[in-house]
Amino acid sequence: MDIQTKAPSFLKAEAKKRFDEISKMLIDDNKWKSGDEIALAALCASYQHWIEAEKAIKKNGDLCFTTETGYRQQIPEISIANNAMKNMLSFIKEFALTPRERSKLKELILKEDEDSDTEMEEMIQK
Structure with a gap:
């Protein structure tokens, strides 16, 4: 049985590349099951969010900002990066990667x- 998979269109190039690499590996190892494309898309979307958030953190240069009331607050990209990392790790375990x-x-x-x-x-x- 020849299984064809295609990375979802909402993924950017690097995430699509990961989708293709992982799906090929799972197919080659006869570990690909129907529905895996959903979980793999979620893994790759989390990967994409993590990469984008880390780039924004690096570009910002400061992990905090000062609010209008004078309080220092963590930039939102840190939470986005942390949540994306947690999601990735749970999917990575599911796929035994x-x-x-x-x-x-x-x-x-x-x-x-x-x-x-x-x-x-x-x-x-x-």
């Missing part, structure tokens, strides 16, 4: 294989 998550996934698969062999052996013995 970190070395730790991949090793946990491998252990789970090996354990399932061992369990299925044990069940088969028990059935044969009965």
Whole structure:
């Protein structure tokens, strides 16, 4: 079965590139399931927001601004960057895109294989 995926049009170039790379990797590993494109689009949108917010923080040069009443307040881009990072990390774990998550996934698969062999052996013995 040939699975075709296309990055959503609302993503910018860098996020589309990530979408294409990750979807290809998941398809090549036979780990792509129907509906994954939604979660992957959300991951890549969060990535895009994080990149944009980090660029705005760098451009601003100051992490705070002074309000009309004289209070110092954190620039909104910091919250945007932090929320985008949290969202990315949760999706990254869902797709097992970190070395730790991949090793946990491998252990789970090996354990399932061992369990299925044990069940088969028990059935044969009965």
